[in-house]
Every structure is written in structure tokens, then in C-alpha cells.
Amino acid sequence: MWKRPYVWSKSQRRGALLLGILSVVMQLVIVLWPRNHSVFWDQKAMQAWEEKLQKNLKIKQDSTGTQFQYNPNFLTDYRSYQLGIPTLAYDRLMAFRKSGRYIKNHQHFQKVTGVSDTTLTRLEKHLRYPNFSELKNRPQPAKNAWIKKGLNTASPNELTAINGIGTVRANRIIKYKKYLGGYTSLDQLDEVYGLPDEVLLALKQKFDILQKPKINRRSFQTISLDSLVKLPYINRDQARMLLKLRTQHPNLPLDSLWQYSGLKGIAVQRIKLYLY
Numbered sequence: 001m002w003k004r005p006y007v008w009s010k011s012q013r014r015g016a017l018l019l020g021i022l023s024v025v026m027q028l029v030i031v032l033w034p035r036n037h038s039v040f041w042d043q044k045a046m047q048a049w050e051e052k053l054q055k056n057l058k059i060k061q062d063s064t065g066t067q068f069q070y071n072p073n074f075l076t077d078y079r080s081y082q083l084g085i086p087t088l089a090y091d092r093l094m095a096f097r098k099s100g101r102y103i104k105n106h107q108h109f110q111k112v113t114g115v116s117d118t119t120l121t122r123l124e125k126h127l128r129y130p131n132f133s134e135l136k137n138r139p140q141p142a143k144n145a146w147i148k149k150g151l152n153t154a155s156p157n158e159l160t161a162i163n164g165i166g167t168v169r170a171n172r173i174i175k176y177k178k179y180l181g182g183y184t185s186l187d188q189l190d191e192v193y194g195l196p197d198e199v200l201l202a203l204k205q206k207f208d209i210l211q212k213p214k215i216n217r218r219s220f221q222t223i224s225l226d227s228l229v230k231l232p233y234i235n236r237d238q239a240r241m242l243l244k245l246r247t248q249h250p251n252l253p254l255d256s257l258w259q260y261s262g263l264k265g266i267a268v269q270r271i272k273l274y275l276y
Contacts, residue, residue, distance in 0.1 A: 069128040071197040072103045076187040077266045083126055087265060089113035105129055130197075150210035151189075151203075152182050162206060164199040173203075180232055182213020184273060220246065220254045220275045233270040238263070 070079060072093065080090040093103070096112045103109050109127065110120045149158060159170035169192075176192050177183055186204045189195065195203075218227065220242075228239040238261075245260050254275060258268050 069126055071130060072109055072127050073097060073130070074197050074201060076190045078187055078270070079190050081266050083123060084119075085113070085123070086115065086119070089115050089119075103129065148206060148208045148210070151186065151207040152177060152209065152211055152213055154207060162199070162202050164196065164202065169195065169199070180213075181215040181274075183209060184212060184215075185209065215273055217274055217276045220257075223275070231271070231274045233267065233274075 070083070075083075075085070075090070075093065077090060080093075085093075090113070092113050093109075096103070103112060106120060106124055106127070109115075109123075110117075115123070154173075156167065156170040156174065159165050159173055160167060165173075172192050172194065173189070176188075180188060183189070186207070186209065189200055189203055218231070225236075225239055225243055228234060228243065229236050234242075242257075242261060245257055249257060249260070254272075258264075261268075263271070
């Protein structure tokens with residue numbers, strides 16, 4: 001029996017024709033469209049993104065204070081601890097400074113402290129040295145020209161009387177005092193953001209801890225994680241570690257617990273101001 005061959009309907013033929021036209025148009029677009037347009041756009045967008053990223057990184061560095069450099073002649077034990085200077089090297093530095101002499105450059109710093117080449121390379125970007133010719137010619141203040149005042153009771157006007165301290169820096173000093181609950185050591189001034197070495201030196205010459213602050217110390221055996229994190233000098237990781245040690249050694253006194261904590265020296269002394 002004869003069977004009629006398959007024949008496309010009118011709508012099918014129209015669809016096939018439309019599909020063919022669309023394929024030809026797409027080929028023409030690919031061939032004729034400028035090839036460098038998308039590349040140019042991508043490069044421009046990538047450059048803008050990189051510039052934004054670098055700007056954000058710079059802002060982050062500025063906000064964390066990593067751009068600051070410190071005069072090794074006036075390093076405190078806490079600043080030395082932050083910079084990762086070995087304890088023995090810091091002791092040698094202090095012994096040298098007590099003799100009335102000053103560190104002049106990186107090579108002199110290494111000779112006095114005995115730090116390794118690797119440690120010196122890491123510290124170079126954090127240390128700066130005074131211009132001794134300028135210091136020699138700088139007029140010396142008259143002796144007994146200033147009676148030391150209490151740092152914890154200093155007013156903004158008393159602080160701004162020091163050369164180099166304006167309203168902003170005076171407010172920072174007072175704000176940090178409130179955060180600490182009061183200064184217990186002049187070395188804590190080194191922790192105030194943005195104070196140059198010469199300003200720190202002037203502050204320590206004209207102010208002192210005449211009255212110890214009354215800090216509300218917390219019991220380590222009962223303090224919670226959230227409360228521990230709010231204390232100065234303790235971050236969340238350190239707080240978790242200390243509470244884990246408390247669980248592992250429930251009957252061990254706090255003074256004996258430090259040997260398991262990995263915290264040493266000035267860090268322990270600072271934290272003990274707020275715990276018992």
C-alpha cells in the first residue's frame with residue numbers, strides 16, 4: 001500500500017526559516033562586533049577593582065596603626081612584647097639605656113640587643129631613630145620648671161598644655177583612661193593611638209601615677225566568656241583558652257594557671273589587673 005511521504009506543515013516551515021535567519025544573524029554579530037570592546041571593558045573594570053582593593057587595604061592598615069614606627073630608645077616592655085622582641089634582647093636594651101646612651105641605627109640596635117638577622121629584618125620597618133644632630137642643638141627645658149601632676153586626674157586643658165597635644169589627642173588619652181579603669185603605669189600611654197615618641201616622653205616627664213585607680217577586679221572562677229572578652233588586654237581567642245584551662249584545672253590558682261596559658265611577662269601583668 002502506498003504511504004504518503006512526510007511533509008512539513010506551513011507553521012513548521014515558517015519556524016525552520018526563522019531559526020535559519022536567527023543563526024545567520026548571530027554569526028554576523030560574532031564576526032562583525034568589535035572583539036576588543038569586551039576586553040577593554042574587562043580590563044578597565046579589573047583596574048578599578050584593583051585600585052579599590054588597594055585603597056581598602058591601605059585604610060585597613062591605617063586603622064590598625066601598622067604604619068607607626070617606634071623609637072627603640074623609648075620602647076616599653078609592653079611595646080617590646082607587641083613587636084616580638086625577645087625578652088633577653090629587651091633586657092640588654094634597657095641596660096644600655098640606663099647608662100645614658102642611645103641607639104643610633106639598625107646595626108647599633110642589633111649590636112646592643114644581640115637579635116638575629118631575621119629578627120632585625122622583621123623589626124626594621126617598625127623602628128625609627130632620632131636625628132641626633134637636632135637633639136643636640138635642641139634647647140633643654142629648665143629644671144624644676146614643672147611639678148608633676150596626676151595622670152588619672154589630668155584635665156583636657158592640662159594635657160593640651162604640652163607641646164604636641166591638641167584637643168583630639170587629649171580626648172584620646174582621657175578616653176583610654178576610662179576604658180582601662182584608670183592608668184596604673186605610665187607605660188600604658190604607649191598604647192594610646194597616634195602619640196609620637198616626643199609627646200610620650202613629654203607626658204612621662206610632666207605626669208605621674210600619683211593615685212592608683214580603683215579597678216573592679218573580677219573573679220576568674222566565676223567570670224563568663226562575654227565578660228572576660230570585655231576586659232582590656234584580652235581578645236576572644238585568649239578568653240576561650242583561659243576558660244578551657246579553668247575547666248581542665250578547676251582547682252589550680254590563677255597565678256599557677258599562667259604557665260599553661262602561653263601568656264608571659266607584661267601581658268600577664270596587665271591581665272592580672274582585672275582578675276583575681
